[in-house]
Amino acid sequence: MSDTSTDSTAVCPAHAPADHPKIKPTKIGILIANLGTPDATDYWSMRRYLGEFLSDQRVVDYPKWLWQPLLQLIILSKRPFTSGAAYRSIWNTEKDESPLLTITKEQTAAIRSEMEKAYGNGVMVDFCMRYGNPSTQSKVREMVEAGCTKILFFPLYPHYAGATSATANDQFFRALMQEKWQPIARIVPPYFEEPAYIDALAQSVEKAYANLDKKPDVLVCSYHGVPERYLKEGDPYHCQCQKTTRLLKERLGWEDTEITTTFQSRFGPEEWLRPYTVEEVARLAETGKKNIAVCAPAFSADCIETLEEINEEIRESFEEAGGEEFTYIPCLNADEAHISALSKVIRDNLKGWI
Structure with missing residues (x-):
């Protein structure tokens, strides 16, 4: 855990010795996950992003000995140029980020507001990406550091697929493997019929x-x-x-x-x-x-x-x-009805925890 000596919310546990390290109040983390985005549209940014994405065996499940030479020597030599051009055609130049990142930030802020109305300071809402930044591992670490002893992981895919929901869950589980004191975890199921x-x-x-x-x-x-x-x-x-x-x-x-x-x-x-x-x-x-x-x-x-x-x-x-x-017809994005629906799904999956 991080140094809590300067954290005004950290307190010494009841009945503990006076020199016991102070501990932050426990929270419930709500971690929203989306697919991911390159950091920029240049060749090397695109290559890093596509390399991570296309090396995921949930996405392309061909044997590594067959797929990796083709990917590294041929596909990743050419595709970053065409994909970069495609991203440049839709890039949010004002914020210098992909629309997916802009929208996910908006969704997270709206959901955070709804959760704070319902649960006050007892929850922490953030987002991560399966590929690219912010990474799932970095956000799990931040939540644990902030005192989250329980995390509700929410892949923002209405429908389950091995190449979307499952690989997001895989990455979340891998992040938990790095924690000395693992938080209790729940996965939000698909909500395609909600x-x-x-x-x-x-x-x-x-x-x-x-x-x-x-x-x-x-x-x-x-x-x-x-x-x-x-x-x-x-x-x-x-x-x-x-x-x-x-x-x-x-x-x-x-x-x-x-x-x-x-x-x-x-x-x-x-x-x-x-x-x-x-x-x-x-x-x-x-x-x-x-x-x-x-x-x-x-x-x-x-x-x-x-x-x-x-x-x-x-x-x-x-x-x-x-x-x-x-x-x-645009995706639901941060539309009020969408945020309401996602918030309902979250509240349903927090039952018994809060």
Whole structure:
């Protein structure tokens, strides 16, 4: 533990000798986790970030002897340039950080405010990234140093996937392994069917549609893809995504023809979950659906996959196929209804602790 001699909140335990080290009041830590972000868009910053991300065997599970030479010698020699250009197209130049980092900070501040209203000074709310900074290990260390004897770890992924939720949890557990006195830990489960989350999604769609002159022919719910093999190996991601779309459709009171599920961000030679968003939007345009909207329910915050891939690449695919009106509905981000939903999930998972 850190030196508490100058900490006014630290006290000597009751019935302890006078020379016993002072101890800080115990707190409950709420650690929010997101995917991650490069520190900058230059080649070496991108290479460090992509190297960490693509070396994660939850993300790419090929044997290391096969994958690492290909990654280090070929992919990481070229991809930092193209990825850096993509990030520069969406970069928050005012704050010199990625939109994901900006939004995650906003979400954390809003959730912290809600938790302080509910629990006062008994909780500590912060965020970490699975890849890049701030690292999971650094934030676990800070929480332990601050007196957190219990930590609620919250991966901000509505749907469970080995390549998202599981690897975030892995990193949290690895951080706990470094602590001499481990805090008690809980993991927030996926919240893909949480009514408050579904209602927040529905409200975002309703608000977007209210600002349009004409209702889109179809709402495309574009989820991040994973190899189809993962589904066959037991990953529940595909089923959870399908259920979110169904619940959203029911909440909106729509017909099956007004909403569809697709998957984006395919990488590598394998077959991934279908239909692919980039192909499906073109098919919709070719079959007469000239006015569509796209939302990304699997992303808690706008990022490279939404701001660049959906709003640029996927939009272009639709328009080149004859599409006319393309509306991107932003992620829930720090929207009030989203913060309310996330706060409810946190409160539910703190039961018995506070």
